[in-house]
Amino acid sequence: MTxxxxxLLDSLCLKIKDYPxxxxxxxxxxxxxxAHEHKHGVLPSEYDIREIxxxxxxxxxxKFKAE
Structure with a gap:
């Protein structure tokens, strides 16, 4: 595991909490x-199957489950 x-994890967690x-x-x-937005630069579309x-x-x- 990388x-x-x-x-980075903290900033993504804050971003997640701000999602609609x-x-x-x-x-x-x-x-x-x-994870999708971080890798591809955009939020996934409804049927987006690109890898994350x-x-x-x-x-x-x-991180969320530890809180």
Missing amino acids: GYSKS RFSLTEIEKFCWMA DEDLYLQLLQ
Whole structure:
């Protein structure tokens, strides 16, 4: 698993909390959206199947679940 800087993870977590209709009950979806936006520069469209950085996604999820 690739380690990401604490500052990157913190800034992405703040960005996730600012997403429209953010909800902790759907945190997997929002972490996926942030990982997608970080890799591709845009939020995913409805049926976007481009790959994301799975390590980043898992680290974001872990950070939210630790809070």
